[in-house]
Amino acid sequence: MRVYQKAEFFIGSEFITPKVGVLKVVEIVGKNKWGDALFGCHCSICHEVDPELYSELFFSTASDLKNGKIPCGCAKTPHHTERQNIIRVTRKTKEKNITFNGWANEYQGVMKTKCDLSCEICGYQWKTTSIRELIKNNNGCSSCAPSGYDPSKSGTFYVVEWTNIDGIKWIKYGI
Numbered sequence: 226m227r228v229y230q231k232a233e234f235f236i237g238s239e240f241i242t243p244k245v246g247v248l249k250v251v252e253i254v255g256k257n258k259w260g261d262a263l264f265g266c267h268c269s270i271c272h273e274v275d276p277e278l279y280s281e282l283f284f285s286t287a288s289d290l291k292n293g294k295i296p297c298g299c300a301k302t303p304h305h306t307e308r309q310n311i312i313r314v315t316r317k318t319k320e321k322n323i324t325f326n327g328w329a330n331e332y333q334g335v336m337k338t339k340c341d342l343s344c345e346i347c348g349y350q351w352k353t354t355s356i357r358e359l360i361k362n363n364n365g366c367s368s369c370a371p372s373g374y375d376p377s378k379s380g381t382f383y384v385v386e387w388t389n390i391d392g393i394k395w396i397k398y399g400i
């Protein structure tokens with residue numbers, strides 16, 4: 226009971242995030258498995274800038290907050306839930322004309338979950354090594370864009386059929 230009363234006093238506390246947002250403790254949402262009160266926190270940056278990704282409050286304990294552990298997207302290495310990672314992967318693949326078909330294995334966080342992708346241009350289907358790898362690198366479909374996004378480097382393979390005056394045909398090709 227004493228703990229619960231103490232917890233209520235913590236509501237309204239504010240913490241400054243690494244991105245200079247204000248993380249405000251707004252409510253008690255329950256307890257963690259050790260019996261510590263879990264608080265719902267609102268971030269002035271995360272919830273304002275990206276309400277789709279951060280549609281819920283961030284949860285943390287008073288001691289974690291006091292120790293500078295930032296539960297929101299302002300953290301140096303923010304933790305994302307599975308739902309948030311689906312949004313992040315979908316956004317990233319859309320930029321590259323890639324369809325995200327879902328996880329290629331059981332969801333196990335950003336390091337171990339693979340993404341099942343297919344190219345909207347050529348239909349090529351493949352799996353990434355991890356969510357982290359997909360978010361980090363900017364490679365598109367390796368099948369139809371082997372040289373990435375540099376237009377000066379990309380080549381087009383062409384085949385031209387020629388017919389001369391005598392009606393003899395030959396094929397010319399190059400890159």
Ligand SMILES: [Zn+2]
Pocket residue numbers: 242246268269270271272297298299300
């Ligand atoms: Zn934040």
Ligand SMILES: [Zn+2]
Pocket residue numbers: 344345346347348349366367368369370
């Ligand atoms: Zn392709």
